[in-house]
Amino acid sequence: MSEALWAIGRGTGIASLILLTISVVLGIVTRSGRPLPGLPRFSVTLVHRNVSLAASLFLVVHIVSLMFDSYAQLTLLDTVVPFFGSYRPLWQGFGTVAFDLLLVLIVTSLLRRRLGPRLFKAIHWAAYAMWPIALAHAIGNGTNGTEGWFLMLAGASVAAVLGALAWRLTTRFIEYRGVRAELTPRIRPTAPPPTRLETR
Template identity: 55%
Template structure:
């Protein structure tokens, strides 16, 4: 049974990382201020939400499988308090930190309509460090971290997030004040 749990944890961890990368990139592109070729902004926003939900589901599967695996030796406290794990405390702690940040993002997303926009945006920006911490966790504690295919996947993920971040930072609307963007005509803002 432990082999099944270990394989499930490995596979779900990799899938969660890929989906989290996709979610981060789509989130960056959604807020990029420029229309994307072939997709309206609302479609990108829906894809972002769906990728986020799937990433959360696979991360949950990853955590549950590791909790059930006696070899992993995780305790419930290891999931909430970083760097307490008996084995690989640093790498497990990074995973716990990413999980804690994700929980904060999920809670604020669920309460989005009841929170000030600035609070939601500030907490939501934690997704970038969350993603980086999750990548470090995967590279440090993942069983497949030393394999070529995983290193290529990690490098591609990093390159894609970096490219999307640069694209966002170079967008003309990023350099304008939010009030100026809000005064745009409805016709221009729908692009």
């Protein structure tokens, strides 16, 4: 039973990391104001939200399964307070920090309308801090973290995020507001109709 829980914990952790990477890349693409080939912009946003939700669900299963595993010895306190775990406390603490940041993102997403766009955007930048912390946790704390195939997966994830950031920072990058401004036709003010005195 313990081996099964450990396998579930590893599998869901890897799946969560992959989905978080895709979510970060899609978040960068969404902010670009340009659609992906074959997908309009609103579809990219929708896929981004669904992938983020799936990553969160896999992460919950990852944590719960390790809480019932006697080898991992993960407690409820470890899921909230970082660096107090008995198994590799530093690397496990990185996972706790990433989970706490994810909780902040979920709560603020639910309260987005009340927070306002500026505050929501400022808090949402935590996603860019959460992802490398989660990656460090996976490499340092995971059973397969230092194996060749996982390091290749981690390298591909880093390349994908850095590639998306580089694409966004190029001169061809256009914010959505700029796109909207270009697509909005400019209406020149027309002169008022002549009065009766002017027509004479």
